[in-house]
Amino acid sequence: MSNIITPTFQNIINSYDKINKYSHNTPILTSKNINNILNTNILFKCENFQKVGAFKFRGAINSILSLSKKELQKGVATHSSGNHAAALALSAKIVNTKAYIVMPKNAPEIKKQAVKSYGAIITYCEPTLEARETTLNKIVKKTGATFIHPYNNFNVISGQGTVAYEFINKIPDIDIIMAPVGGGGLLSGTSIATKALNKKIKIFGAEPKNADDAYQSFTQKKLIPSDNPITIADGLLTSLGNMTFKIICENVDKILTVHEESIIKAMKLVWERMKIIIEPSSAVPLAAIIENEEMFRNKKIGIILSGGNVDLSNLHYFVKS
Amino acid sequence: MSNIITPTFQNIINSYDKINKYSHNTPILTSKNINNILNTNILFKCENFQKVGAFKFRGAINSILSLSKKELQKGVATHSSGNHAAALALSAKIVNTKAYIVMPKNAPEIKKQAVKSYGAIITYCEPTLEARETTLNKIVKKTGATFIHPYNNFNVISGQGTVAYEFINKIPDIDIIMAPVGGGGLLSGTSIATKALNKKIKIFGAEPKNADDAYQSFTQKKLIPSDNPITIADGLLTSLGNMTFKIICENVDKILTVHEESIIKAMKLVWERMKIIIEPSSAVPLAAIIENEEMFRNKKIGIILSGGNVDLSNLHYFVKS
Numbered sequence A, B: 001m002s003n004i005i006t007p008t009f010q011n012i013i014n015s016y017d018k019i020n021k022y023s024h025n026t027p028i029l030t031s032k033n034i035n036n037i038l039n040t041n042i043l044f045k046c047e048n049f050q051k052v053g054a055f056k057f058r059g060a061i062n063s064i065l066s067l068s069k070k071e072l073q074k075g076v077a078t079h080s081s082g083n084h085a086a087a088l089a090l091s092a093k094i095v096n097t098k099a100y101i102v103m104p105k106n107a108p109e110i111k112k113q114a115v116k117s118y119g120a121i122i123t124y125c126e127p128t129l130e131a132r133e134t135t136l137n138k139i140v141k142k143t144g145a146t147f148i149h150p151y152n153n154f155n156v157i158s159g160q161g162t163v164a165y166e167f168i169n170k171i172p173d174i175d176i177i178m179a180p181v182g183g184g185g186l187l188s189g190t191s192i193a194t195k196a197l198n199k200k201i202k203i204f205g206a207e208p209k210n211a212d213d214a215y216q217s218f219t220q221k222k223l224i225p226s227d228n229p230i231t232i233a234d235g236l237l238t239s240l241g242n243m244t245f246k247i248i249c250e251n252v253d254k255i256l257t258v259h260e261e262s263i264i265k266a267m268k269l270v271w272e273r274m275k276i277i278i279e280p281s282s283a284v285p286l287a288a289i290i291e292n293e294e295m296f297r298n299k300k301i302g303i304i305l306s307g308g309n310v311d312l313s314n315l316h317y318f319v320k321s
Helices: A008-017 A032-038 A056-065 A069-074 A081-096 A109-117 A129-143 A154-172 A185-197 A213-220 A241-252 A261-276 A279-289 A316-320 B009-019 B032-038 B056-065 B069-074 B084-094 B109-117 B127-142 B154-170 B185-196 B212-222 B242-251 B260-274 B279-289 B316-320
Strands: A042-047 A077-081 A099-104 A121-125 A176-180 A202-208 A253-260 A298-304 B041-046 B075-079 B097-106 B121-125 B176-180 B202-208 B254-257 B300-306
Touching: A008 A056, A008 A154, A008 A185, A032 A042, A032 A279, A042 A154, A042 B069, A056 A154, A077 A081, A077 A129, A081 A099, A081 A109, A099 A109, A099 A129, A109 A121, A121 A129, A121 B032, A154 A176, A154 A185, A154 A241, A154 A298, A176 A185, A176 A279, A185 A202, A185 A241, A202 A213, A202 A279, A213 A241, A213 A253, A241 A316, A253 A279, A261 A279, A279 A298, A279 B127, B009 B056, B009 B154, B009 B185, B032 B041, B032 B185, B032 B260, B032 B279, B056 B084, B056 B154, B075 B084, B075 B127, B084 B097, B084 B109, B097 B109, B097 B127, B109 B121, B121 B127, B154 B176, B154 B185, B154 B242, B154 B300, B176 B185, B176 B279, B185 B202, B185 B242, B202 B279, B212 B242, B212 B254, B254 B279, B260 B279, B260 B316, B279 B300
Parallel strands: A042 A298, A077 A099, A099 A121, A176 A202, A176 A298, A202 A253, B041 B300, B075 B097, B097 B121, B176 B202, B176 B300, B202 B254
Antiparallel strands: none
């Protein structure tokens, strides 16, 4: 593990300087209502208002802006059915290169449309990891495009670190910063920026109990991927990679896992009280506060709301809850 | 009609000076996405982020702050199942007086809870206008509380006018300002402030075709109330009063009516592209742009998003649309 090169704080600053003319410096919002209910003081960094509706844009555009001219001519490629695909497609469009996206053929129509609308070249495959990887490898071989991994990638992590960089530069005196953890790109970048800016800030990851590979890997100090997890937090189904695992082990103070009902409760709280749309994955850190009120009482907490891409035709969980 | 005294621009300025330490100066947002889709340039004044989640707070707190000490001691009263009830309840709480709210007993549980949470004294009645008015009259007689009409009221209209006052002071060069019209309090206040600040700005009202009393009254120059209208825009079921009718006839340039499908389409557009929650009534002006793209092409349009109170357990229209 020791020979993996991970981004430094300086890499994150360099990324920020590169991407900030393309990315939004997203607003930081508070809710007196939610603070009163939970006896705490939360600041929400709203990456749901980021381009493509998720922090993923930062890592994607940073990766593309880090390519050589020669690499850029051949385009970029990835397999994803989520926010990374849309982020990479838009980033490629911005610099006028090609994005080859491998998507499972059963991906939701709304996500296919989003990626298509940014002009990406989509290849559909069977909905298995093996089919995705085989299809991607074929495309990379044929086109010479650069594969941009959604999280286990130096420049992606460095780009995601700009969220915390903006956040803590604006609010330096928070006690805890919390981000959801799926593949760990956001949490990794957050942890590097936070530790460098203010060593006193605790760094927490929040994860669905139903997809708790980061918690398992973090506590057992070895990579333990989830096996086909099922959670409403569809952005957190992926497991840590070796790079994000290393960074998280070195920097993160705690990983909290939460129940599905708490995720729905937290999401509903944000929708109803703050009138902003967040996707289930974004609600996981607030769910961790709901489940551990004592731990967070009267603390000043920074939460990264990771994204706001929700399929509005599929909101059955609100009706049930 | 000529003997009705209506607010002047100076009244709106005075209201603003009175209420602005209680109300939020709500943000003005734009969406490149929506502008591209509709070939226009829209600025959204986000009263969904106002206290109680709707512009109604402005008129309610202004009315209460305009009462004499003696009146204040006896409290305020209204009949409403919507945003005005919550707004009056919170405003009364702020100045430490009583709010008597008459609600139909079949009002949604979520709305009863909201009003209750602000400490209002609720009286339930049969769900007819007659029962509401009789019950309210009894309470006013018994308690001496001041009845605050939800829209046909001098101080309420004057308070609602502060939305456009803030909006145009920040963005003086819009071509058109547009607000939804139900009872007409918001549109009335908007029209007075707008005409005074910049005569060149056109003032449009937007209304569901299914509850088009303002359109009918405006074009036929006489008050023609709607008879039990049914629309998804539940904040626009009420009909103009004599005061709002007078002001609207004097100041407003056009009232556009829209289909229910366009309201859903507009609401979905805002939720999906802007990641903010608006209630159906708020979507009516954008629906008018969707239905009349030519009329608004390349214009700079100010839209007032009136509120964001939506029952999340009842979002069936998204599934259908």
